[in-house]
Amino acid sequence: MGSSTGDNDDGRPAGVRDRDAEGRARNARPRDGLGRPLPYGAPGVARQPEGVVRTPQETVAEAQALLDAGKPFHAHEVFEDAWKSGPEAERALWRGLAQLAVGLTHAARGNVTGGARLLRRGAGALEEWARGAGQWRPHGIDVAGLAGWARGLAGAVEGARPVVDAREAAPRLR
Structure with a gap:
């Protein structure tokens, strides 16, 4: 609900919505390191650009650096990005990895x-992809190790550690 001055509660003029260059609705609020929205004008963590096409090695290296940084x-x-731009045969691999990262995000929040649900879903997706593809180390990615990490973290967040430190809990992709 807007204020009596006609502004939105977040300080934007009434009726102004965040849009990208193509006119699609996009939330332009700054985000913290776990992707949580912050108030407009607050300092936030720079967002990853969308739609970047990377090699698998670049994808793994950049994702690992981000995981290591919490x-x-x-x-x-x-x-x-890799899931959407990569070859059809690898899309389930990248989607499973994305689910693990989102699972860690939720656990850290x-x-x-x-x-726990996303960590287990991602582990299952990776295992299913690896069985079907006959590859347990595509691009050097330790699929079996990641699936075990995800299932272990899922159990931990349901047990004695309901909130985890994203940096300390980050997996090794290779």
Whole structure:
């Protein structure tokens, strides 16, 4: 609901919506390292550009750097680019990796149910892809190790560690 001055509660003029260059609705609010929206005008973490086509090696290296920095939400966006732009035969691999990153994001935010669910879903997707493709180390990615990491973290967030430190819990992709 807007204020009596005709502004939105976030300080934007009434009726002004965030749009990208193509006119699609986009939330331009700054985000923190876990992708949570911050108030307009607050300093935030730079967003990952969307639609970047990278080699698999570039994707893994950039995602690992983001995971190591405690930014799994941003790593998920890198995996999402690979999922959307990569070869059809690898899309399920990249989607599974994106699900792991989002699962870690939710776990770090304290969303136990969503975090555990996405971690297990991502682990299952990776295992299914690897069985079908007959590859357990595509592009050097340790699919079996990541699936085990995800299932272990899912159990941990449901147990004694309901909130995890994204940096400390970050997996090794290779």
